[in-house]
Amino acid sequence: MLYGRTQEILYELNKIKENTKDESFINKYRLLMETPVYVDSPLAISATEIFKQNDDLFDDEVREEIESGDDPLEFNGLKFTRTAEESKALNEIEEPSIIISASGMCDVGRIKHHLKHNLWNSKNTILFVGYQAAGTLGRRIVEGAKKVKIFGEEIAVNARIEYIEGYSGHADQEWLMNFIYSFISKPKQIILVHGEKESQEVLKEKILEETNIPVTIPKYGEIYKVEENNVLLDGRLELESTKRIQKLEIVNKVKVLRDEMTDMENILKNEILTNEIKENEVDSIRVKLKEIEDIIVSIIE
Numbered sequence: 001m002l003y004g005r006t007q008e009i010l011y012e013l014n015k016i017k018e019n020t021k022d023e024s025f026i027n028k029y030r031l032l033m034e035t036p037v038y039v040d041s042p043l044a045i046s047a048t049e050i051f052k053q054n055d056d057l058f059d060d061e062v063r064e065e066i067e068s069g070d071d072p073l074e075f076n077g078l079k080f081t082r083t084a085e086e087s088k089a090l091n092e093i094e095e096p097s098i099i100i101s102a103s104g105m106c107d108v109g110r111i112k113h114h115l116k117h118n119l120w121n122s123k124n125t126i127l128f129v130g131y132q133a134a135g136t137l138g139r140r141i142v143e144g145a146k147k148v149k150i151f152g153e154e155i156a157v158n159a160r161i162e163y164i165e166g167y168s169g170h171a172d173q174e175w176l177m178n179f180i181y182s183f184i185s186k187p188k189q190i191i192l193v194h195g196e197k198e199s200q201e202v203l204k205e206k207i208l209e210e211t212n213i214p215v216t217i218p219k220y221g222e223i224y225k226v227e228e229n230n231v232l233l234d235g236r237l238e239l240e241s242t243k244r245i246q247k248l249e250i251v252n253k254v255k256v257l258r259d260e261m262t263d264m265e266n267i268l269k270n271e272i273l274t275n276e277i278k279e280n281e282v283d284s285i286r287v288k289l290k291e292i293e294d295i296i297v298s299i300i301e
Contacts, residue, residue, distance in 0.1 A: 041102035106138035129167035
């Protein structure tokens with residue numbers, strides 16, 4: 001099978017679009033078979049190209065399909081949008097279409113522009129195919145927010161919201177338990193360092209109940225010493241280490257902001273140069289940019 005959510009989705013869409021033998025199937029899925037599919041994520045596009053260059057590593061089923069002339073990552077209507085201009089043009093499409101975009105949690109990247117232009121429209125469906133972490137834009141939408149802020153603008157959530165957990169890159173409880181069961185020599189202790197607190201607690205109880213293996217859920221800043229036969233709490237991070245972590249978090253937030261500013265620059269540049277922004281909107285944008293500039297200056301002063 002293929003690995004990577006974009007590639008798996010393309011694989012499934014290819015199965016539908018290339019099914020031209022079953023008349024009842026065609027009648028049922030005709031609209032979907034005729035709908036163009038746009039992959040609008042530079043990273044996903046690059047990853048797809050890497051998969052295609054290494055098709056000898058696919059499993060037997062996929063290789064047989066390729067040898068029969070059916071490339072699972074190519075089908076009629078599939079298009080890759082490589083430039084910011086091509087991505088922006090998708091917002092003007094009026095015909096039914098499928099847009100596969102990133103990032104998965106909607107905090108950065110081209111997906112934010114697609115949400116801004118499509119969330120308000122009840123004709124659209126936003127389909128999430130991965131885990132949405134607490135505090136992210138994606139999580140707020142999945143949890144039923146009626147309005148969200150995108151690029152400082154309040155957007156009504158009128159689109160149909162759907163969520164498929166099966167494509168998530170995170171193992172669920174069943175698979176984590178299977179992983180534990182797979183050990184011939186069982187672990188002497190398990191430390192849960194990933195996941196939300198409530199889910200960690202539930203998993204901890206299940207592991208204890210079914211395997212009797214001790215489970216630890218570390219608190220922020222705790223240090224554990226791993227010895228041959230046990231794991232011991234060895235204190236907490238020193239103040240300087242904690243401060244360093246906080247500083248790194250700030251650096252990461254600045255990187256996210258930089259990516260968003262780059263996206264905004266590309267969109268504004270195109271709209272201004274093509275005279276798509278009305279004169280009365282220019283002054284409003286200038287005021288907002290000045291406000292952003294003042295905030296940045298106040299932070300670094």
